[in-house]
Amino acid sequence: MKTFKETLAEKIEAWRPRTERLIKEYGDVEVDKVTIGKILGGMRGLKCLATDISYLDPNEGIRYRGYTLQEVFKKLPKPPGSEMPYVEGVFYLLVTGEMPNEKELEHVLDEFSKRRILPRYVYEVIDSFPCCSHPMSIFSTAILTMGRESFFVKKYHAGVSKKDYWESTFEDALNLLAKLPEIGAYIYAKLYRDGKRIHSNPDLDFGANFAHMMGKEKPYDDVSRMHFIIHSDHESGNVSAHTGHLVGSSLSDVYLSISSMVNGLAGPLHGLANQEVLRWLQQLMDRMGGKIPNEEEMKQFVWDTLNSGQVIPGYGHAVLRKTDPRYALQREFSLKHLKEDPLFKYVDMLYKVVPPILKEQGKAKNPWPNVDAQSGIIQWHYGITEYDFYTVLFGIGRAIGITANLIWDRALGYPLERPKSLTTEMLEEIAGINKSDK
Ligand SMILES: CC(=O)SCCNC(=O)CCNC(=O)[C@H](O)C(C)(C)COP(=O)(O)OP(=O)(O)OC[C@H]1O[C@@H](n2cnc3c(N)ncnc32)[C@H](O)[C@@H]1OP(=O)(O)O
Numbered sequence: 001m002k003t004f005k006e007t008l009a010e011k012i013e014a015w016r017p018r019t020e021r022l023i024k025e026y027g028d029v030e031v032d033k034v035t036i037g038k039i040l041g042g043m044r045g046l047k048c049l050a051t052d053i054s055y056l057d058p059n060e061g062i063r064y065r066g067y068t069l070q071e072v073f074k075k076l077p078k079p080p081g082s083e084m085p086y087v088e089g090v091f092y093l094l095v096t097g098e099m100p101n102e103k104e105l106e107h108v109l110d111e112f113s114k115r116r117i118l119p120r121y122v123y124e125v126i127d128s129f130p131c132c133s134h135p136m137s138i139f140s141t142a143i144l145t146m147g148r149e150s151f152f153v154k155k156y157h158a159g160v161s162k163k164d165y166w167e168s169t170f171e172d173a174l175n176l177l178a179k180l181p182e183i184g185a186y187i188y189a190k191l192y193r194d195g196k197r198i199h200s201n202p203d204l205d206f207g208a209n210f211a212h213m214m215g216k217e218k219p220y221d222d223v224s225r226m227h228f229i230i231h232s233d234h235e236s237g238n239v240s241a242h243t244g245h246l247v248g249s250s251l252s253d254v255y256l257s258i259s260s261m262v263n264g265l266a267g268p269l270h271g272l273a274n275q276e277v278l279r280w281l282q283q284l285m286d287r288m289g290g291k292i293p294n295e296e297e298m299k300q301f302v303w304d305t306l307n308s309g310q311v312i313p314g315y316g317h318a319v320l321r322k323t324d325p326r327y328a329l330q331r332e333f334s335l336k337h338l339k340e341d342p343l344f345k346y347v348d349m350l351y352k353v354v355p356p357i358l359k360e361q362g363k364a365k366n367p368w369p370n371v372d373a374q375s376g377i378i379q380w381h382y383g384i385t386e387y388d389f390y391t392v393l394f395g396i397g398r399a400i401g402i403t404a405n406l407i408w409d410r411a412l413g414y415p416l417e418r419p420k421s422l423t424t425e426m427l428e429e430i431a432g433i434n435k436s437d438k
């Protein structure tokens, strides 16, 4: 049987000529138009990145290596008696483009398990954070601190050929990913459980080990697997993926790149929206004194939020134009496992009332819920009520897709990313605005 790395090496060799040919023979073919609207509008929709790890269709949602999420959950191997697949399996899929068979999976499980031990100084760095630090700041720093472990940096200093950069990036990726559950669980223990840490269990898979270290019973192992898998990738243009790619493009190592992407994920318009959903719902619960609001009360709450100039967290999207399939998947899970949870009833009612209100308001291009509208209440249901922590969970998942991208960035020799900027005056000139019009 070929190892994970040998399988990848073959794929890379076969893929490289495709990219090289596109650059050499078709480098001048136009793909998109850069307009002033796109430049000043956050480059929304501008087709200017390439990745084969995943693709986001505005109506259908994300596909990992061509598979819809439904297919990913159906086809990836699952631990015996579990509803959700192995997280390690999705990494194999994202990196190689293939579903692992039993032997390949066993090998990947072993690769993760043997790399999971966290250097002592990471605990010390986490311990040294001042109180009230946001878990995402701690998470980002813990990852950054481990830069000294980078195998890529050692190889780079040794003068390894560009063509081989992907190999040490692959090692760094596995080394980091295998440690993220422990970093996350230790941050949780430090902030919310008086530092009472539960040691990792090498016999458990990624999701089950995380649940174990969080002190949670079944089905939290499946909740973790589902969470990490659905958050792992969302093509290249979202803030976290793009940040990871950009930072990596200067040949910064995996630790620097992933720490940076975590900082982008920590903004309320991106990953932090899952925490904002809970914070926002808490305000409603306080207002209602614990009683479930009726539809009219919920509508009023949504309008009050909009009228005060805020966004409805968990709704809208820069690309999607339908309900996010990640939302749908979690809704399906919630209907099965936590239908009677009062918070689920809030979220369920929001699904009915928010889209028509956003349509009536007429601003948001997408009135439908995204992944963040549903993920936090599942965590809440299983006793993780410290919602500041939720984006760390997102970050653990997202690192899986971004490291897969970083490996392929190195394999295909993607260059330093460096677009060109213009001044407002130059844009006015291009637009044909005369000085006297200004
Ligand atoms: C994992 C993720 O990152 S998923 C996204 C998580 N973020 C959220 O859920 C936060 C709430 N949603 C939003 O703020 C936005 O929908 C974003 C940031 C996700 C996408 O932003 P854009 O692509 O600019 O959205 P869009 O083109 O529809 O925005 C047009 C207008 O509608 C507004 N709008 C978009 N979504 C919402 C919303 N949920 N509530 C209220 N207004 C909204 C925008 O703020 C913008 O207003 P403006 O013209 O006054 O600036």
Ligand SMILES: O=C([O-])CC(=O)C(=O)O
Pocket: 233, 234, 237, 238, 239, 240, 318, 319, 370, 371
């Ligand atoms: O695609 C986006 O812009 C945001 C998003 O849903 C993600 O990154 O998961």
